[in-house]
Amino acid sequence: MAKVIELNQRQDQQRRRQRAQARRRAQAVASALACGLCPRRCAHCGLAIEEPVTLPSEAPYPFCGPCLEEYQAFRRRQQGQEQPEAFWHNDAWARSWSTWLEFMRSKEEFRQSAAFLRLMQEHID
Numbered sequence: 001m002a003k004v005i006e007l008n009q010r011q012d013q014q015r016r017r018q019r020a021q022a023r024r025r026a027q028a029v030a031s032a033l034a035c036g037l038c039p040r041r042c043a044h045c046g047l048a049i050e051e052p053v054t055l056p057s058e059a060p061y062p063f064c065g066p067c068l069e070e071y072q073a074f075r076r077r078q079q080g081q082e083q084p085e086a087f088w089h090n091d092a093w094a095r096s097w098s099t100w101l102e103f104m105r106s107k108e109e110f111r112q113s114a115a116f117l118r119l120m121q122e123h124i125d
């Protein structure tokens with residue numbers, strides 16, 4: 001009988017550990033997806049936006065002034081501007097913007113998925 005009780009206690013401990021681990025993972029997923037959503041932080045560089053920037057309608061995320069200028073330079077390049085506006089506006093720079101924008105879109109898509117909503121409902125208070 002004592003062995004049965006001990007086994008039940010061990011199984012309970014294991015279930016509690018698994019629930020705690022699932023909860024920590026859900027919180028990590030939620031935190032990762034929250035990055036870039038705060039309107040007072042630049043979605044691109046993460047710095048606090050001290051001076052409010054009037055964002056043009058094509059800006060998909062809150063940007064600080066310098067990141068907005070970089071984003072707009074990237075967009076002009078995408079639209080065919082061939083002359084770089086700064087020496088660092090090389091192919092790698094353009095790829096980093098393009099990849100970052102795709103990353104942000106994929107986070108939005110995941111955030112709106114049924115699986116994400118279920119994860120939040122089941123593991124976040």
Ligand SMILES: [Zn+2]
Pocket residue numbers: 042043044045046047063064065066067068
């Ligand atoms: Zn910024």
